[in-house]
Amino acid sequence: MAITYGDAKRWQSEPLGTAGDSLKKDLDALEGARDQLETQGVPESWTGVAVMFALARRTLLVKQLDRHIDGKRQMQRALYDAETIVADLERLVTEVEGEARAKEFSISTDGTVSDVSDPPTFPNRYEADEWSRIRQQTAQALADDVSTILGRAAAADATIAGGVPPGHVPFVDDYGVADPEVAEQWATMTDDERRAVVEEMIEEQAAEAGIPTPTITWEPETWGPWGEARGGGSEIALNEGILDDPFILNTVAHEMRHARQFEAIDDQDAWRWPWQDDPFDMHEEDGITEEQAEEWDENFDDYKSTSNGDTYEEYFEQPVEVDARRTGKQELEDMTEEELERLLEEGQR
Amino acid sequence: MTPVTTYADLVDAHLADPSVETLEPLRDAVRAAPGFDPELRVRVQADALLREGRHADAVAVLEASMPGSLLSPAVHAMLAAALRRTGREDAAARHARLARAALDGILATGDGSAERPWSVLRISDEYDVVDSLGARPVSQRLLADGPRRVDRIECQDGRTLHFDVTRVPGAAVRA
Amino acid sequence: MSQLQVDFTALHDAANAAQGAAADAKGHGSADALTWAGGSIPGASSVDHLRELGTSWDDEVAAWVTATNDFGADLAAAGEDYRSVDQTTGGLFGGLLGGG
Numbered sequence: 273m274a275i276t277y278g279d280a281k282r283w284q285s286e287p288l289g290t291a292g293d294s295l296k297k298d299l300d301a302l303e304g305a306r307d308q309l310e311t312q313g314v315p316e317s318w319t320g321v322a323v324m325f326a327l328a329r330r331t332l333l334v335k336q337l338d339r340h341i342d343g344k345r346q347m348q349r350a351l352y353d354a355e356t357i358v359a360d361l362e363r364l365v366t367e368v369e370g371e372a373r374a375k376e377f378s379i380s381t382d383g384t385v386s387d388v389s390d391p392p393t394f395p396n397r398y399e400a401d402e403w404s405r406i407r408q409q410t411a412q413a414l415a416d417d418v419s420t421i422l423g424r425a426a427a428a429d430a431t432i433a434g435g436v437p438p439g440h441v442p443f444v445d446d447y448g449v450a451d452p453e454v455a456e457q458w459a460t461m462t463d464d465e466r467r468a469v470v471e472e473m474i475e476e477q478a479a480e481a482g483i484p485t486p487t488i489t490w491e492p493e494t495w496g497p498w499g500e501a502r503g504g505g506s507e508i509a510l511n512e513g514i515l516d517d518p519f520i521l522n523t524v525a526h527e528m529r530h531a532r533q534f535e536a537i538d539d540q541d542a543w544r545w546p547w548q549d550d551p552f553d554m555h556e557e558d559g560i561t562e563e564q565a566e567e568w569d570e571n572f573d574d575y576k577s578t579s580n581g582d583t584y585e586e587y588f589e590q591p592v593e594v595d596a597r598r599t600g601k602q603e604l605e606d607m608t609e610e611e612l613e614r615l616l617e618e619g620q621r
Numbered sequence: 622m623t624p625v626t627t628y629a630d631l632v633d634a635h636l637a638d639p640s641v642e643t644l645e646p647l648r649d650a651v652r653a654a655p656g657f658d659p660e661l662r663v664r665v666q667a668d669a670l671l672r673e674g675r676h677a678d679a680v681a682v683l684e685a686s687m688p689g690s691l692l693s694p695a696v697h698a699m700l701a702a703a704l705r706r707t708g709r710e711d712a713a714a715r716h717a718r719l720a721r722a723a724l725d726g727i728l729a730t731g732d733g734s735a736e737r738p739w740s741v742l743r744i745s746d747e748y749d750v751v752d753s754l755g756a757r758p759v760s761q762r763l764l765a766d767g768p769r770r771v772d773r774i775e776c777q778d779g780r781t782l783h784f785d786v787t788r789v790p791g792a793a794v795r796a
Numbered sequence: 797m798s799q800l801q802v803d804f805t806a807l808h809d810a811a812n813a814a815q816g817a818a819a820d821a822k823g824h825g826s827a828d829a830l831t832w833a834g835g836s837i838p839g840a841s842s843v844d845h846l847r848e849l850g851t852s853w854d855d856e857v858a859a860w861v862t863a864t865n866d867f868g869a870d871l872a873a874a875g876e877d878y879r880s881v882d883q884t885t886g887g888l889f890g891g892l893l894g895g896g
Contacts (some may be wrong), residue, residue, distance in 0.1 A: 279839030291833035298824035302857075305821035309864065314811035314871075315806030322874065326867075330814075333864055337821070340856055344826065347849070353835060358837070425840070432833075432842040440852035441845045541674050543702035545694075545724075545753050546717035568673055 276461060276515040277418055278381025280425040281365050285358035299344055306337045343437030350435020357428040357452075361421055366585050368417040375410050383418045385411045394493035418420040419460045426459035426518075450518040453609040458518040458579035465616055466515050472619030474508060481532040482539075482554055498521040504538075505531025521607055526600030533592055536565040537572070567591050628654070628688040636722055644726045648692065648742060652788070656689030661745040661792045663690055667699050676706040692742055694723040695751040724753055731785070738771050738783035747772055747784045756780055807875030814868030818861045859862030 295556045313330040314323065315335030372379050376389035379403055394400040430452040436444045450458070458466065473487060478485040486501075498520075500509040508527045514520045532555075537550035540562060552562065571592045576582040587593060631650055635643040651657060663686040670679040680703045683696055690696040697720035704713035727750055731737035743746055751758050756776035763786070764771045772784040827850030834846040 275839045281840055284836040287836035288833050291829040294829035294832070298826045298829070301820050301824045305817040305864075308813050308820065309817040313817070313867075315803070315810045317806050318810075326871065326874075327808070331869055333860065333867060336856075336860055340853070340860070344853070347830075354837075425837075428837065429840040429842050432840070433845055436845050441848045444845060521797055537674075538672075540706075541671055543668075543671055543699045545698055546701050546720055549875060575854050579836055 275422060275425045275429065276381055277413070277422065279385035280361065280421055281364075281369075283358050283361055283425065285355045285362055285427075288351050288355040289360060292348050292355065295344055295348040295351065299341060302337060302341050302344070306334055306341065308336050309337075343440070345552075346437050347435040347574055349600075350432050354428045354431045354435075357431060361428065362422040363620065364417065364421050364424065368414060371417070376413075377411060377414055379414065379418060382441075383413045383415070383422065385418065387411060399425065423456040423460040427456035430455035430518075446597060446601065447519070447522055448605040449602055450521070450607060453608070454521075454607050454612055455518050457609055457612055459516075461616070464517055464521070468525055468619030469519065469615045470510065470515075470619075472615045473521070474528060475527070476615075476618075477528040478531070480558070481528070481535050482551075483531060483535050486528075486531060491546055499527040501527045501530035501534075505534040519604065522600040522604040526596045527604030528594065529596040529599040531566045532560075533595065534572075536560050537569045538567045540569070564591075564595075568595070569578060603620065628691060632691065632719065635726070636718060637724055639725060641729060644729075644740050646779045651688060651691045652741060654691070656686060658686070658689055659743050660712075661690060661693055661696070661743050664693070664695050664699075664745055667696070667703075671699060671703060676703045678708055679703040680709075682683065692719075692726065693746060694727075695745060697723055706763045712713075712737070724750060731783075733782045733784075735766075735771065735773070735783050738769075738785040740785040740787075741789065743789060744786065745773060747786075750784070751776065751782060754780075754782075756782070804875045807871050811868045811872035811875060814864055814871060818864040818868065821857055821864070822861045823857070824849065825857040827851060827854040 309330060312330060313334075314326050318326075368379070376387070378386050378388045380386065389407075391403065394403065430450050433444060433449040433614070434452065437451075438445055461469075474488060475485045483505060486506055489502075489509040490512050491505060491509050493511065495509075495511050495513075497509075498511050498514055501507075502509060508524070508531070510520065510523060510527075514523065525619065536555040542551055544551060552565070555565065557561075568591060571590050575592075576586040576590050578584055580589055628647075628650060631643075631647040635647050637643075664681060666684050667679045670676075670682065679699065683690070683700045683703065684791075686696065697716045701717040701720060703751045704710075704716060727739050727741055727746060730740040733739055739747075739750060741750070748758065749757055751774060758774050759777050760775045762773045764773055768787070769785060770787045770789075772786050774782045774784070776782065830846040830850035830853075834840075834843040837843060
């Protein structure tokens with residue numbers, strides 16, 4: 273799912289700049305059209321009821337074009353920003369490839385560094401070991417450079433995705449986009465580090481929801497969904513295939529929100545001594561109303577799923593999924609580099 | 622003065638003046654009520670209905686168990702919760718007061734020691750007292766103390782609480 | 797020049813401006829540019845986003861061009877009506893341009 277080294281090696285910055293320039297030309301033309309319509313579109317000397325309709329229509333057309341222009345400017349900026357990052361990436365690729373060649377290493381499309389030198393013969397064991405040690409150090413340095421390159425690629429990708437204005441690309445509208453810094457950091461983390469972050473997130477969100485920490489099940493890449501909340505939230509399943517994508521932060525928050533939904537329903541139904549705190553209070557404090565919990569309760573009693581023969585739209589638009597998706601998107605978009613570092617630190621404790 | 626005759630009258634009198642004087646006539650009336658179930662089976666039934674979110678059904682089942690289940694703290698608390706969820710706020714508030722009054726009534730009869738055990742209408746009431754004190758029971762033993770029958774409940778936190786079950790039907794046969 | 801003649805000229809100019817605006821905007825959805833950009837970053841998730849955005853933008857501009865042309869045509873028609881009327885009637889024009 274993540275960008276491979278083989279892909280990143282082929283990236284070029286110039287077309288991004290060219291595209292940005294082309295967008296500028298389009299913007300100039302569209303702004304000219306907008307100005308023309310706005311200043312001359314309805315004659316000042318005109319009076320009467322009809323002119324009101326005409327003005328309204330003209331205003332709407334101008335507004336629509338303005339919205340398009342704003343969105344285009346946003347993407348133009350993103351393309352130029354991405355161009356800078358990819359130019360840096362190109363330089364790093366040239367350097368690492370040159371270094372690898374010079375030092376007799378090769379870097380495969382998946383980023384693996386291999387020693388392709390003919391090892392000399394050594395008079396003694398000590399020198400042979402020393403040679404190995406130096407070779408390994410060099411290989412590690414090259415691997416680190418590859419990691420940096422993949423980080424830059426992720427940052428450029430996220431920069432462009434972040435330039436997509438709302439209302440055009442459903443995936444971006446529904447699921448959100450990670451900050452370029454977050455994407456870059458995630459790309460350079462090891463799988464163990466990523467798992468540590470995920471586990472810490474789940475632990476913290478479970479505490480917020482007032483539930484015991486769910487167990488985590490890692491499903492193989494061939495498993496269909498991104499994630500699933502099982503056993504009323506006592507188990508969270510995650511697809512291993514998205515571990516290398518910061519999108520998993522969305523999925524974790526999404527599934528944990530389902531666990532929260534289950535808990536809110538339970539707490540709403542539970543009876544208590546009337547003088548004790550209402551167990552539902554903590555959910556209300558976090559912005560969950562009783563009406564919402566009831567709506568979720570009814571939804572779970574009649575949960576729509578494509579594996580049950582319901583349509584994808586029915587699954588997608590049901591209240592618990594709309595709510596969980598909103599939470600997941602917010603979590604992904606709100607994530608910062610600092611917060612990610614904190615989660616990693618706490619997760620590794 | 623009109624003599625008190627209905628359960629509601631006795632309940633109102635006790636709520637207005639929560640004392641041993643108003644509690645005993647009410648307890649006697651409850652023990653003698655048709656449908657008085659010392660095992661309080663309705664409690665398990667209603668609990669399950671509440672967990673399923675079937676609040677109206679829970680209300681129906683609990684109200685049908687009255688007046689036999691009067692003064693059960695759990696029944697009044699469950700009714701308060703279920704009535705609130707079905708929009709009957711006034712009735713819910715009344716049962717919330719009754720839940721507290723039922724517990725206070727029990728607590729006023731002693732101090733939980735072997736010498737001065739709390740007196741209860743039902744075994745279920747013992748567990749309500751234990752729960753409301755924030756304790757978890759780990760074991761229960763029925764003891765004979767002269768003519769008295771006393772349930773001794775040991776709790777997870779080390780407390781030992783005693784309940785006078787002499788007048789609880791069927792208590793004598795529980796080992 | 798009578799008031800009616802002024803109005804005809806003004807509406808005619810406005811109609812030209814609208815149709816001119818439509819002509820200026822035509823074809824500036826930027827889909828080609830975005831596809832070009834996507835081609836330079838193989839493997840990125842943005843490649844799909846750029847393609848979708850480009851299509852959406854092209855459609856949006858095309859729809860805007862049509863709507864603006866229609867607006868211009870309606871203005872021109874209103875101008876023609878002014879020209880064909882010997883006296884001011886007022887209510888005639890409300891129907892033509894209302895609720896376009």
